[in-house]
């Protein structure tokens with residue numbers, strides 16, 4: 001039937017890893033910022049690997065018949081991407097590099113205030129977070145999942161030879177379709193992640 005490849009309809013064998021930030025980037029952040037963003041990246045890994053999240057992602061890939069003939073490297077970036085050129089209010093959340101078969105997931109761009117005072121976000125149990133902290137950590141999980149789905153759909157369509165803007169609008173439409181009905185799964189995964197801290 002299908003080849004053994006990291007993205008396979010009907011099976012979950014996706015490996016997600018944290019990308020090692022280059023030293024030149026690391027020196028631009030304070031220790032506090034580094035701690036915050038490494039905790040964030042570990043949180044994203046926990047969310048993607050959460051069994052209920054993984055099951056739902058597997059269902060989407062099955063429905064979409066996502067099959068790749070080569071391994072896809074899925075990496076969680078520690079630091080936010082720079083704003084897209086000429087659009088300072090829009091920030092890249094993910095990318096798929098066809099030539100390298102590599103998906104990159106980026107953290108949300110946050111205000112310095114969050115990074116300075118958001119220490120508890122990844123340390124305290126979910127139930128002890130303030131409502132706005134709960135909303136943010138939910139949004140972090142939801143964005144990571146939505147971005148993952150989005151980029152995997154690009155992997156699916158890469159060989160169709162569509163114009164880039166046609167592919168992008170199709171991928172966005174499918175992404176919003178598949179991101180319906182995730183509320184309970186995400187809330188539970190965020191809650192569970194707070195109980196299973198590794199750090």
Ligand SMILES: [Zn+2]
Nearest residue numbers: 150154168171
């Ligand atoms: Zn896209």
